[in-house]
Amino acid sequence: MRSAASFKLGLSHSAATDSTWKVEAVKQVEYHVIAARNLFAKDSTRLLDGCSAASLHRGDRRLIIIDANVDRIHGDRIRGYFEHHGIRASFVPMRADETVKEWGSAVRVVDAMNGFGIDRRREPVIAIGGGVLLDIVGFAASVYRRGTPYIRVPTTLIGLVDAGVGVKTGVNYGMGKNRLGTYAPALATFVDRAFLRTLDNRHLSNGLAEILKMALIKSLDLFELLEIFGERLIDDRFQGSSDELDTAATQVIAESIHLMLEELQPNLWESCLERCVDYGHTFSPTLEMEALPELLHGEAVAVDMALTSALGYLRGSISEAELDRVLTVMRHLGLPTWNDVLSTPGVLGAALADTVRHRDGRQRLPLPVGIGGHHFVNDVTIDGINSASALLNRKSDELRVRETSVTKVAS
Ligand SMILES: NC(=O)c1ccc[n+]([C@@H]2O[C@H](COP(=O)([O-])OP(=O)(O)OC[C@H]3O[C@@H](n4cnc5c(N)ncnc54)[C@H](O)[C@@H]3O)[C@@H](O)[C@H]2O)c1
Ligand SMILES: O=C(CO)[C@@H](O)[C@H](O)[C@H](O)[C@H](O)COP(=O)(O)O
Ligand SMILES: [Co+2]
Structure with missing residues (x-):
């Protein structure tokens, strides 16, 4: 039998006094912001190659949460892209503007992830839309099973230069702007300014x-x-x-x-x-x-x-x-x-x-x-x-x- 003294523990504490343990850990973070013009052109492989972590080569199906307006305007082209590359894509169009940037919308994304039966580590959710859609999906993904990877494809100017590049996610609560939120980097963001062609002046x-x-x-x-x-x-x-x-x-x-x-x-x-x-x-x-x-x-x-x-x-x-x-x-x-x-x-x-x-x-x-x-x-x-x-x-x-x-x- 081993004596207590022969155990080697990673954490230090003193047996002579009431013990306290101090835990220190560093979490390495890496994510990519990738400029990619015409991301969904059939011959574009940017999204497929992307970066190792965000590569679509892992598994052959994806859950895609897409802003309903973006789906209406660009949906056929985006669906065609996934079909062309042999990826079974399940599309969930969602209304996304500031008036619905709320808990209920995050729950709808959670329901979609449940319904899809997402494989937690190998099937990153793909969010396509403006800042509101990205913030909602990022939030839902970050709390689903305590963290599910996601990829962002911003389609508004705010999405391209701001909501798509940082690590903040969130929804409004009561009168509180982004009152519920997390820090959760996407694996990658693909910045495609071709989407701005259909965005209005305002x-x-x-x-x-x-x-x-x-x-x-x-x-x-x-x-x-x-x-x-x-x-x-x-x-x-x-x-x-x-x-x-x-x-x-x-x-x-x-x-x-x-x-x-x-x-x-x-x-x-x-x-x-x-x-x-x-x-x-x-x-x-x-x-x-x-x-x-x-x-x-x-x-x-x-x-x-x-x-x-x-x-x-x-x-x-x-x-x-x-x-x-x-x-x-x-x-x-x-x-x-x-x-x-x-x-x-x-x-x-x-x-x-x-x-x-x-x-x-x-x-x-x-x-x-x-x-x-x-x-x-x-x-x-x-x-x-x-x-x-x-x-x-x-x-x-x-x-x-x-x-x-x-x-x-x-x-
Ligand atoms: N997480 C962050 O770090 C961060 C940073 C900046 C802003 N934000 C958040 O971003 C939100 C604002 O984002 P937004 O300005 O993109 O608004 P938005 O997401 O509401 O999009 C604006 C409108 O444009 C539509 N739309 C989106 N893409 C389109 C396209 N390509 N063509 C036509 N219509 C399109 C949408 O359906 C929506 O009606 C705010 O809630 C803000 O808090 C977050
Ligand atoms: O609007 C946002 C983020 O929502 C960004 O433009 C901005 O750079 C900052 O993150 C803001 O200062 C907002 O921060 P916070 O109030 O959400 O903590
Ligand atoms: Co801002």
């Missing part, structure tokens, strides 16, 4: 808000690209109908993803809550939910960025000329700089208070420094926000008047 503008966010806090170069090409990229739906627009579309999307991943990779689990990518997301979660369905996600982010740019000007971190330049670009990109929800009594204070709870008791509020820089502040007061809101209201009115007179002169 949703293209919506995605440009998140690109503008990256520009305002990190890159004057990207901001200038948006100034020069923003409107034309919307008209062209990022399809690259000329060499110049093709280069601009590629640069804007790639740079935005790159800047985002630069911030995410060292802080994937948000152990540091001073995140510059939270810019535009201090007041907007509350504004978006209060105004739902009037404000899209990117529009609420734009209103927040306009407000905090005005605040930055009043605090001396950006000049008035820079503030005007930012507001002008927003308008050119088809984004609002104002929404009346800003005037709802108490809403800005409540929004800040909720964000402070989200950021472990401090504001950690990213504010612009010039265009392309940022710093974090913790001393914003309600009076300061109200002054910024009043200034923004006035400037937004002036912009509208100027736009109306320009339109009159043009007609």
